Amino acid sequence: MxxxxxxxxxxxxxxxxxxxxxxGLLPSVNRNKGGNRDYTEEDCKWIEFIKCMRSSGLPIEVLIEYVRLFQQGDETIEARKELLTEQRKQLIVKMEDMHRTLERLNYKIAVYEQSVVPKEKMLKKSED
Incomplete structure (x- = not known):
């Protein structure tokens, strides 16, 4: 592609x-005879992985380290697992923080909705 x-x-x-x-985040992409990049299915899998990890907030530096370890072969499996495990822990903390923020937003919105409803009722009564 x-x-x-x-x-x-x-x-x-x-x-x-x-x-x-x-x-170095994306391992070298093959080139066609014209020198243009020719992406393979394997490249697409890497791009999907990178995009997923980036969307969850993983730093580029962590992903570069992961790719570097991956390229070194099976002797780095434990190191890759540890890297991903640490990132999972950090993601869980972020998700918990986001959940608390969402709860606070929901509370504030509910407070505003309660304060708007009585005013609307008062306006309707004065119109009658």
């Missing part, structure tokens, strides 16, 4: 894809 097709498929800019490749 071309970079334009991949860009559209994953809703990422072509610059972002080039950047991911340049910093």
């Amino acid at each position: 071309t970079i334009a097709e991949i860009s559209k498929k994953f809703d990422l800019t072509q610059d972002t894809l080039r950047y991911y490749e340049r910093i």
Whole structure:
């Protein structure tokens, strides 16, 4: 697949894809005879993984380390597992924080809704 097709498929800019490749986040992409990037299904799996991890807030540096470890082979399986386990712990903390924020927002919205309803009722009564 071309970079334009991949860009559209994953809703990422072509610059972002080039950047991911340049910093080592995306393992080297094959090139066709014309020198253009030719993405494989394996590349697509990496892009899906990167996009998923980034959307959950994992730092690029952590993902670069993960890719580096992956490229070293099976002897790094334990290190990769530890890296992902630590990131999972951090994500759980973020989710708990977000849940508390959501509860607070819901409370504030409910307070505002209660204060608006009586005013609307008073306005309707004065119109009658």
